[in-house]
């Protein structure tokens with residue numbers, strides 16, 4: 001099979017890691033599971049064992065077709081081809097070995113979605129970014145993730161558990177939904193980070209709003225950044 005690099009196609013080859021991802025997802029008969037990136041389907045049938053329904057989407061049509069013939073006997077499975085981040089299907093649990101180039105997009109999409117919890121695999125460096133509290137390492141996505149989810153590291157996963165092996169190590173995270181964010185709030189937080197050297201006063205001036213706060217973005221807490229974004233958005 002040709003690896004399509006732009007789709008982040010590094011397929012998990014470990015049955016024990018797959019089992020532990022699915023068991024950490026704590027799926028019950030009331031759950032609708034959304035899997036982003038069917039790939040070769042190492043997780044897909046396991047997700048179906050306890051769920052009411054599993055929706056598994058892959059952007060690569062060939063992979064979806066292969067999965068459709070391989071799993072044609074699984075009644076609670078819906079396989080679709082397309083961009084998973086465009087899906088509007090409701091779900092309660094999200095599970096994905098994310099295509100790493102799409103990790104930020106995934107967090108922003110999940111921040112806007114309403115669901116219970118999820119298990120995601122991300123690149124180790126991206127996970128560090130999500131937990132970054134120090135001003136230099138902290139990015140817009142760190143603030144968005146911190147506001148949206150309770151995040152816990154479940155385990156580290158080495159490169160050799162994938163075929164072909166990627167250049168980076170991975171981390172499995174459990175995310176529990178705290179708050180749903182609007183697209184506008186996410187956009188505004190990203191905008192604030194593009195002005196990270198400016199003071200609150202100067203940022204608000206650009207939006208025709210006043211403030212006496214001289215602190216720079218890097219010196220604000222996550223909550224203060226959310227407040228600033230809400231202030232910018234306020235009509």
Ligand SMILES: C[S@@+](CC[C@H](N)C(=O)[O-])C[C@H]1O[C@@H](n2cnc3c(N)ncnc32)[C@H](O)[C@@H]1O
Nearest residue numbers: 007011012037038039058059060083084097099
């Ligand atoms: C890291 S692989 C994981 C595949 C499989 N779940 C596994 O664990 O081996 C990521 C998968 O996501 C798919 N993908 C990439 N971008 C996507 C998108 N926007 N929507 C849905 N699937 C996508 C890729 O084609 C690839 O199959």
